Amino acid sequence: MKTLIVYYSMYGHVHKMAEAVAEGAKTVPNAEVVVRRVPETLSQEILGKMGAIEAQKSMEKVPICTVDELATADAIIFGTPTRFGNMCGQMRQFLDATGGLWATGALIGKVGSVFASSATQHGGQESTILSFIITLLHHGLVIVGLPYSFQGQMRNDEITGGSPYGASTIAGTKGERSPTTNELEAARFQGQHVATIASKLAR
Numbered sequence: 001m002k003t004l005i006v007y008y009s010m011y012g013h014v015h016k017m018a019e020a021v022a023e024g025a026k027t028v029p030n031a032e033v034v035v036r037r038v039p040e041t042l043s044q045e046i047l048g049k050m051g052a053i054e055a056q057k058s059m060e061k062v063p064i065c066t067v068d069e070l071a072t073a074d075a076i077i078f079g080t081p082t083r084f085g086n087m088c089g090q091m092r093q094f095l096d097a098t099g100g101l102w103a104t105g106a107l108i109g110k111v112g113s114v115f116a117s118s119a120t121q122h123g124g125q126e127s128t129i130l131s132f133i134i135t136l137l138h139h140g141l142v143i144v145g146l147p148y149s150f151q152g153q154m155r156n157d158e159i160t161g162g163s164p165y166g167a168s169t170i171a172g173t174k175g176e177r178s179p180t181t182n183e184l185e186a187a188r189f190q191g192q193h194v195a196t197i198a199s200k201l202a203r
């Protein structure tokens with residue numbers, strides 16, 4: 001049973017969440033967990049102007065995903081930063097190259113799930129995950145979120161990401177905030193939950 005975690009991260013927040021998702025998925029017996037990034041679409045010059053070069057270097061060891069790799073997984077967990085309340089353009093471009101998979105129904109019946117990051121608390125984490133799910137439904141994936149059995153999404157004693165739609169983190173307007181213990185716990189829970197459901201389906 002293979003769980004593929006595919007993400008884009010410009011400044012490293014989604015990357016840290018992806019690592020936690022992978023940790024969670026790996027706790028499931030017989031789970032093979034593969035982590036991949038989607039290809040960059042911006043030039044080095046633009047990334048430099050956006051202050052993203054150092055963060056990009058820290059992620060360069062993570063292999064780039066190919067569209068065909070999606071078809072090899074039993075579960076796919078996507079991670080994206082919010083861009084105006086939606087997924088980022090790099091992820092959109094990657095998904096827009098999956099028409100061939102759609103044409104053959106190659107992803108039908110696989111488990112799909114999404115996690116996200118935004119600068120501000122109400123800057124669009126939920127809309128990013130929910131609008132992302134539209135594409136996954138067109139592909140026939142079986143959507144899995146973050147159930148309330150992850151009780152950390154109900155806490156009010158601290159500012160936190162995480163909703164029934166999926167794990168998320170708040171990066172801060174200058175990217176100064178790191179994923180909290182609770183947000184990383186949510187990501188681990190989601191990884192474990194998705195991999196558990198995928199292994200049940202695989203049986």
Ligand SMILES: Cc1cc2nc3c(=O)[nH]c(=O)nc-3n(C[C@H](O)[C@H](O)[C@H](O)COP(=O)(O)O)c2cc1C
Binds near residue numbers: 008009010013
């Ligand atoms: C073009 C652009 C649009 C963005 N739109 C939003 C937004 O709508 N809401 C928000 O809270 N953050 C927004 N952000 C901030 C990113 O979501 C934030 O930098 C990201 O979550 C950090 O994750 P990363 O470190 O994995 O890249 C935007 C950033 C850029 C560059």
